[in-house]
Amino acid sequence: MTEPDAVGDLPTEEFRKHARELVDWIGEYFEHPERFPVLPPLIPGATRDALPATPPDSAEPLARILGDIESQIVPRLTHWNHPGFLAYFANTASVPAILGEWLATALNTNAMLWRTGPAAAELEALTTDWVRQLIGLPAGWFGTITDLASTSTLYALAAAREADPTLDIRRRGLAGRDLPALRVYCSDQAHTSVHKAAMTLGIGLDNVVPIASDADFRMIPSALDAAIAADRAAGHRPIAVVGVLGTTSSTSVDPLDAVADICAREKLWFHVDAAYAGVCGAVPELRHHMAGADRADSFVVNPHKWLFTPMDCSVLLVRRPEALKRAFSLVAAYLETAEQESVVNYMDYGFQLGHRFRALKLWMVIRAFGADGIAARIRHHCALAATFAGWVRESPGWTIEAPHPFSVVCFRHDPRTGPTSLPGSASTMTDAEVNAHNARILDAVNASGEVFLSHTVLRGKYVIRVAIGNLRTEQRHLARAWELLRTAARIPAT
Ligand SMILES: Cc1ncc(COP(=O)(O)O)c(C=O)c1O
Known part of the structure; x- marks a missing residue:
């Protein structure tokens, strides 16, 4: 049989040529990270309209495809x-992580079974244990890498549900x-993500019990105690508490x-959602925030x-991997292996069969930065946040709206509390008008394309958030954000 012309991959030479060009492009991108606005013009449909609506009938050259990415996609990101x-x-796509991700893609490893990626499976166990050590948790945890904290928390609650074998939900639903x-x-x-996990697992939104938080937005333990007692009295079955x-x-x-x-006394699964701040454990002066996490059943960072x-x-770190395995393991005949009792097959610890080689990039980051380098970078971000908070605190009319233990500052402008150049009587603004004023400030700042900030609502107050976590953010970027904020605060409502 003669082979048809167009079968097989593109020639390796094509890969070498374009990969080299791409490496240079990415290098330039990182050397000039402000070349593109942080937030593109927000025009729904613009990207779809700029690209052909139907797939090409025949092969296109890579050079043209890459050209379209540069002209049509990147500026709209x-x-x-x-x-x-x-x-x-x-967050940042750092150099070691990009190399690791690139290699993982090229190697195309799927460590669903230990034998389909022995080194990948073992590197995952090793790297998750490195993370545990870095953040100061005691020995004795099983680690798995998922895509997102939403998945990790869903897994944790699935394990919590299965931790009580008498419920037998795995089998009986x-x-x-x-x-x-x-x-x-x-x-x-x-x-x-906690509520979505409850929706997905059939626990139901109404059965996620919101526990009141104190003035500093921390769960009130006595309120938790009372809620559990009331639920037991009503015949409900408490299964888990998520601490953040x-x-x-x-x-x-x-x-x-x-x-x-409380979890120990009530025999409840204790999950800690440390999706953002779990790495604080890598910084000695921040590690005290971890107190109590060592007694969790599961922990996500x-x-x-x-x-x-x-x-x-x-x-996802789990103290009781047997519960996670009971929640998810189901081995088809074609996936049985001789070594399955003595190795970790990651397909047994999640609902997906395939398992991406994410450990490689993480292992490379930890090696390339080192524990001291990671701590220094996190510490620096917290120092930048403290500097920014200082500017806000010292400015009449601006208020800090929550403690800022890490690298995020929540604040807002309240013309009622300081001098203002806004027309009319600022002192008579309603709460809703102050909220709308801050939303306008945020929109004006984000429209600059120079910085991108977000907002949240705390006890009914619309507040602006500055979150630092990017390795390229310097004090001058925060100074510019602050300048834009103060200018925007003077713009009257139209
Ligand atoms: C505390 C916390 N938990 C969970 C999540 C969900 O993270 P992911 O996007 O990885 O699912 C977030 C996202 O910001 C978060 O802040």
Whole structure:
């Protein structure tokens, strides 16, 4: 049989040529990270309209495809690597992580079974244990890397549900049987990933019990105690508590020690969501925030938030891996292996079969920066945040709206509390008008394309967030953000 012309991959020479060009392009991109606006013009449909709506009938040269990416795609992206990216939880695609990710793609390893990627599986166990050591958790945890904290928390709650074998939900499901409502507790500041996990697992949104938080946005342990007692009296079945180390809105830290005590007494699964701030354990003077996390049953930290690893990479540490395995392991005949009792097959610890080689990039980051380098970078971000908070605090009319233990500052402008050049009587503005005023400030600042900030709502107040987590952010970027904010605060409502 003669081979048809166009089968097989593109020639390796093509790869070498374009990969070299791409390396230079990426190098330039990092040397001039402000070349593109951090936030592109927000025109829905612009990218779709700029590109052919139908696939090509025949092969196109890579040079043309890469040219389109540069002209049509990159300028329409929001640039998370931009030093002015101060929104959400900022993060960085660092040099060692990019090399690791690139290699993982080229090697195309799928470590679903130990034998389909022996070194990948073992590197994952090793690297997650490195993370555990870095952040100061005691020995005795099983580690797996998922895509996102949302997945990790879903896995943790699935394990919590399966930790009580008498429920036997794995086999019997939840519906059509005599089961009490399963209850999960978290503070009113917890991330919606907890609620989405409850929706997905059949626990139900109504069974995620919001526990009141104090003036500093930390869960109130006595309120947790009372909620559990009330639920038991009502015949519900409490199964898990989620404590947060670094809430999304304000980065508050729940009193993990007190929550751990309650979980131990009540025999509840204790999950710690440390998606952003878990890496604080790598910095000696911040490690005290981890107190109590050592007694958790599961703990999630996202290297793709503050450990300089590009999307996606979420580390889930579990003290009771047998519960996680009971939740997810189901081995088909074609996946049985002779060594399955003596190795870790990662397909047994999640609902997906395939398992990406994410450990490589994370292992490279930890090696290339070292524990001291990681601590120095996190410490620097916290110092930048403290400097920014100082500017806000010293400016009449501006207020800090939450403690800032890490690298995020929540603040706002309230014309009622300071001198203002706004027309009319600022002192009579309603709360809703002050909220709208801050939303306008944020929009004006973000329209500059120089910095990108986000907002949240704390106790009904619209507040602006500056989140530092990018390795290229310098004090001058914060100074520029501050200048833009103060200018925007003088713009009257139209
Ligand atoms: C505290 C916390 N938990 C969970 C998440 C969800 O993270 P992911 O996007 O990795 O699912 C976030 C996202 O910002 C978060 O702030």
